[in-house]
Amino acid sequence: MNIISFIGCSYLLIFVHGNQGVCYKDDDKCHKDTTISNFRYLFYDVNPSEGFNLRRDVYMRIAVLINELKHSKDPHLNNFVLVLPPWSHLIHWGYSEEPEYASWSNFFDLNSLQKFAPVIELHEYFSRLQANKYTKCIIDKVYVLQHFEEMFKSGNFEDKWEIGKCQKLPKLRFFYYTNITSYNVQCLSFNGPSTKLIEVFKQDRARSIMLDHAEIALHNFYGNNIYWRARRSMRFNVKLREIANEFRRTYLNSTDESDNTFLAPDWRNDKPKRSAKGGPYLAVHLRRRDFLRSRPDQVPDLLSVVEQVSAKLEKLQLTKVFFATDAPAKEFDQLHELLSPKYEVFKYIPTKDIVRKYSVGGIAIIDQILCSYARYFIGTSDSTFSFRIQEEREIIGFPTKMTFNVLCKNKDQCEKPSVWKIVF
Numbered sequence: 001m002n003i004i005s006f007i008g009c010s011y012l013l014i015f016v017h018g019n020q021g022v023c024y025k026d027d028d029k030c031h032k033d034t035t036i037s038n039f040r041y042l043f044y045d046v047n048p049s050e051g052f053n054l055r056r057d058v059y060m061r062i063a064v065l066i067n068e069l070k071h072s073k074d075p076h077l078n079n080f081v082l083v084l085p086p087w088s089h090l091i092h093w094g095y096s097e098e099p100e101y102a103s104w105s106n107f108f109d110l111n112s113l114q115k116f117a118p119v120i121e122l123h124e125y126f127s128r129l130q131a132n133k134y135t136k137c138i139i140d141k142v143y144v145l146q147h148f149e150e151m152f153k154s155g156n157f158e159d160k161w162e163i164g165k166c167q168k169l170p171k172l173r174f175f176y177y178t179n180i181t182s183y184n185v186q187c188l189s190f191n192g193p194s195t196k197l198i199e200v201f202k203q204d205r206a207r208s209i210m211l212d213h214a215e216i217a218l219h220n221f222y223g224n225n226i227y228w229r230a231r232r233s234m235r236f237n238v239k240l241r242e243i244a245n246e247f248r249r250t251y252l253n254s255t256d257e258s259d260n261t262f263l264a265p266d267w268r269n270d271k272p273k274r275s276a277k278g279g280p281y282l283a284v285h286l287r288r289r290d291f292l293r294s295r296p297d298q299v300p301d302l303l304s305v306v307e308q309v310s311a312k313l314e315k316l317q318l319t320k321v322f323f324a325t326d327a328p329a330k331e332f333d334q335l336h337e338l339l340s341p342k343y344e345v346f347k348y349i350p351t352k353d354i355v356r357k358y359s360v361g362g363i364a365i366i367d368q369i370l371c372s373y374a375r376y377f378i379g380t381s382d383s384t385f386s387f388r389i390q391e392e393r394e395i396i397g398f399p400t401k402m403t404f405n406v407l408c409k410n411k412d413q414c415e416k417p418s419v420w421k422i423v424f
Helices: 050-071 110-115 120-131 149-154 194-202 226-232 236-250 289-294 303-317 329-339 352-372 384-396
Strands: 015-016 020-023 040-044 080-084 119-121 140-146 160-164 185-192 208-214 281-288 320-327 344-346 374-380
Touching: 015 374, 040 050, 050 080, 050 194, 050 226, 050 384, 080 120, 110 119, 119 120, 160 194, 185 194, 226 384, 236 352, 281 303, 281 352, 281 384, 303 329, 320 329, 320 352, 329 344, 352 374, 352 384, 374 384
Parallel strands: 040 080, 040 208, 080 119, 140 185, 140 208, 281 320, 281 374, 320 344
Antiparallel strands: 015 020, 160 185
């Protein structure tokens, strides 16, 4: 089969793993240090159609797997390092033939992620592989995950896996790069939590392994303390937080001091609380474009949105509302017109420099931060964007009634979202 390949990167890296400094420079001194030969590397990729916030959820499943491996007593299992897949070609970011890649550090605090699981960026992996040289990378083993078709036919689901016939010809993309390849590809029928993959790794001593369609592996226990440890470790990029906080101060009269929304610098020191007050504004996530087509029975029209928002602002005695929305400018202008002048209506509009530095993904994170610190939040039903905001508000420590709310299609058609409380 034809395998797409990946571009090598010329980077120089001195990486600290645990308390031991490890040198990967191509010189005699470094060759004497054999620590690098003890690492195993796990790559993963997902269905191309999955959006940014679902991919964040898949990361958590794989991070929990790596965390479990890290605590294994088996020396062939506790040396895995997770190589983070670059962000590119996301369906909501627009598509171009030439992919625009973004590192995880563009969006998240890597030091914070590493306090839960050993993770590195893709360019760091290439630095380890062969510093200062462009090189071809061959991944030792690729497992293409697929569902057990008979389980969906019978309705009898059980946790199991087996190497078998490919249900369709795998289309390996390797992150759309051109110099990475593998000559050992197998299809893995799989059902169960991500940690069940440990059984596969016990039988496979390959140094580098890739999981394609990793979204098929499920959470071990959705919403338990391990889930929330992984989620709490996903602190956003410091610069994005600073941009959002400046917007809060300037336009929304909101600061951590006045809103009681302080978090510990290290997520591991967070304490349970329900005392967050939030800024004096209402935040609304209004999803329009794709949901208008895929969920027409759930998405309210703009007049209904205005009625619901106005009623809540009046009840809460607030005068400011912030919208995070993918609605076209014409629709947002309509919302603004219908709510003004009684209420102040805000939307984050980035500068060209911010867009260039942080792309659409960074702008989405700024929107999520601004929604996370509001006095009251109203989301869009079944949207992972809203789910992530609800989780962030649980971490900050809001009362649940101020978080788990959604826009209704109409008064007679409105189901409350599921309430997933944080667990420490």
